[in-house]
Amino acid sequence: MLNDVIPTPDTLPVHWVWFQILLTFTFVLHLLLMNLVLGGSLLAIGDLVRGKSIDKESQHIPTLIALTINLGVPPLLFVQVLFGNFFYSSSVMMSVYWIMIIPILILAYYGAYIFSRRMDTNSTFGKAMLILSTLLILYIGFMFVNNSTFSIQPDKWSAYNDNPGGTLLNLRDPSFWPRYLHFITAAVAIAGLGKAIWIRFFKKADPEEKEQGIKKNLRIFGFTTMIQFIFGIWFWLALPKDVTMAFMGQNIIATILMMLVLVSAVLIIIFAMRGKLIPSLIQGLFQVILMAVVREIARYTYLDGIFKPSQLENVHQSTPLIAFLLVFILGLFLLFYMYKLAVEPKIKKS
Incomplete structure (x- = not known):
């Protein structure tokens, strides 16, 4: 049907x-x-x-x-x-x-x-x-x-x-609102981490002022991660039963990844509240990558029995992919260079 x-x-x-x-x-x-x-x-x-x-x-x-x-x-x-x-x-x-x-x-x-x-x-x-x-x-x-x-x-x-x-x-x-709220609180959390990184490596200020700014923004990172944790559990439980159960034992890879997400969130809260910038940064990036992978697994589970990308026909033309990868890598370098040119004068003024 x-x-x-x-x-x-x-x-x-x-x-x-x-x-x-x-x-x-x-x-x-x-x-x-x-x-x-x-x-x-x-x-x-x-x-x-x-x-x-x-x-x-x-x-x-x-x-x-x-x-x-x-x-x-x-x-x-x-x-x-x-x-x-x-x-x-x-x-x-x-x-x-x-x-x-x-x-x-x-x-x-x-x-x-x-x-x-x-x-x-x-x-x-x-x-x-x-x-x-x-x-x-x-x-x-x-x-x-x-x-x-x-x-x-x-x-x-x-x-x-x-x-x-x-x-x-x-x-x-049922999963719409917790998903959306999870998305918003995640944004605030990463922004707090981003501002702490900016203060540490780019902002010109005396050491005491920088230390206060870093701790303040890491607290934002840690506190919003707590809220995000609550919305995340709500989101998880609001998913269809087959999707939820995939992360609760039915799919071993999905279950391991979900456990890593939960452990990572706890570590973020601990590191951030203690003002540990580098561990918070590493754990924060790890969490974002984990969530992106979990998101894809959830998509596959939703569509299980309906569609899989492996069903798509492959016509074996690798040239477009190679061209894209070359242009994409060059584009990333150009974006980084343009951003550097744009922000360097502002860094010097701050």
Whole structure:
């Protein structure tokens, strides 16, 4: 029955594992930057609400948005290569909201840019633009979570027959809200870690001031990880029973990874609350990678019995992949170089 609503997938030029590896790798890069953008914006708004001055590190938000967009394209393309027949279908069902992401993203960037330019003047308009930009980014995340959950539940696609106008959302999914809240708290946590790293290695200040700033942001990292831990357990238990059980013994690899996620979260809290920057950094990166892999396993479990990328036809054309890898590596170097040129003058001034 489901086969009647799932489009025929395209062929692949090389083995599907290449695309899965690239999807996970590029998603981790995008996730780190996205967390710095959203989490950094939320932390800046938190300072505004408490009547405190916004840290100068927030002036880099527009640059981070540009980098996030650039590094968001590869994982989006790879998920369409492997799961395009699912992703395109869910995108069509929520097309009105989905197509709005492009103009909303442009507005979010300009809002962040105006805020960055007016930071030194303590402008009310600049602060309003920061709040607007953050709300728009939250909208984008909200729609991505909708699309991600909808794309792996083709049994819900029949709702399109009653609502073909492109305004379907997956809000009734029990895992939707914990997934979205988990996403937001993770962003704040990584932003706290990112600010601590920035203060340690790039900010010019006396040692005591730097130490205080590092400990303050590591506490944010640790505390929001505690909250994220709660939302994560809620998210885990809200998944369909077969998916939950895959991480509770039915799939040994998934179970081991879930145990590593839980242990890693505890270690993050311990290291962060003790002000240990390097162990917190290592554990934080490890946690992000683990969560990206767990996310992929959950996707495969949702689609078990319906579709596997291994079913895709391989036409054995490796040249496009080689060309992509060369351009991608060069692109990463260029992005790093441009970012260095953009932030070095600001570092010298700070």
